[in-house]
Amino acid sequence: MKITVFEKKDKMLKFVIEDIDNSLMNSLRRIATVGVPTMAIEYVDFTKNSSVLYDEIIAHRLGLIPLTTDLKGYKLPSECKCKGKGCAVCQVKFTLNAKGPKIVYSGDLKSKDPKIKPVYDNIPIVKLLEGQELKFNATAVLGLGKEHSKWTTGLMIYYNYPKVVGGKKASELKEPKNAKEIGEFLNKVKKFENLDEIKTEPVMNKFVVEFETWGQLDHKTILLNAISSLSKRLKAVDKALK
Ligand SMILES: [Zn+2]
Structure with a gap:
């Protein structure tokens, strides 16, 4: 060849x-x-969301943000020793806390692991008006594109x-x-x-x-x-x- x-x-x-x-x-x-596995946000726990978008729409948008991936440091949940319950080898936590007026971007996500972060900082997530707030914890896991296109x-x-x-x-x-x-x-x-x-x-x-x-x-x-x-x-x- x-x-x-x-x-x-x-x-x-x-x-x-x-x-x-x-x-x-x-x-x-x-x-x-x-x-080939990549990292993407899979779970989101909203503690505050007074934006115009529903939790589900924001969660969907977060899932589609490409995240830099470290295949040596992480395992697919199905192949992890924790049997998919969730641990430091198969999950990465993100937090976000924003108050309007502002546009919330992918770059506002704070990762617990500096190796796993958005590929681009300028992907808009939602626009917050004066008095609106967005606060959540999110969890990213490795996954395969054959399960969901966010992992392609x-x-x-x-x-x-x-x-x-x-x-x-x-x-x-x-x-x-x-x-x-x-x-x-x-x-x-x-x-x-x-x-x-x-x-x-x-x-x-x-x-x-x-x-x-x-x-x-x-x-x-x-x-x-x-x-x-x-x-x-x-x-x-x-x-x-x-
Ligand atoms: Zn695990």
């Missing part, structure tokens, strides 16, 4: 992957996005690598020789294809992959965890078959 990374930013990774079939590519996509790691899309097979602009498109040229080549293919100036065919077993994370974990951690999770599952199938 050959992998060529042609774009790498803080939260975006783009690469070409060769010698992989559709089913394995899709397994990798699914496991990387919904099978990001969005991964892929499509077959295009092979130019004809059209009046075909001669302008040369097969890229290195990683630097791939991005430009793919942009031109898209543009010329939309204008009906070239014809392409999908290359089987070769894909362009774009992976954007929500920031809880970096690309490397997500992909390494996805691969080890996938091979664990395949070993279990192998064992069962034997």
Whole structure:
């Protein structure tokens, strides 16, 4: 298998992957996005809420705030020694205490563990008017995107690598020789294809992959965890078959 990374930013990774079939590519996509644990707020205890939003709506909004995740320090509640009752190894506590007039942001959440905090400080939660108050304790746990989308790691899309097979602009498109040229080549293919100036065919077993994370974990951690999770599952199938 050959992998060529042609774009790498803080939260975006783009690469070409060769010698992989559709089913394995899709397994990798699914496991990387919904099978690697991330932290998200799961329980909220409101002690005061005189804002215009119901407790349930605020709790839902809190759940969707991406939190930086430490996979070495925490366990999934189902795999924890406390058997999911809740302890320092499977839970992180947050508090918030705000008085209006102000807009309450994700950055106002106070975490008991400095390693686990909102990825972005500027996500609005609710607007408080003069005299309105919001006070709660919240609990974040590790979870999987297959249970709830708030635990997804990001969005991964892929499509077959295009092979130019004809059209009046075909001669302008040369097969890229290195990683630097791939991005430009793919942009031109898209543009010329939309204008009906070239014809392409999908290359089987070769894909362009774009992976954007929500920031809880970096690309490397997500992909390494996805691969080890996938091979664990395949070993279990192998064992069962034997
Ligand atoms: Zn526990």
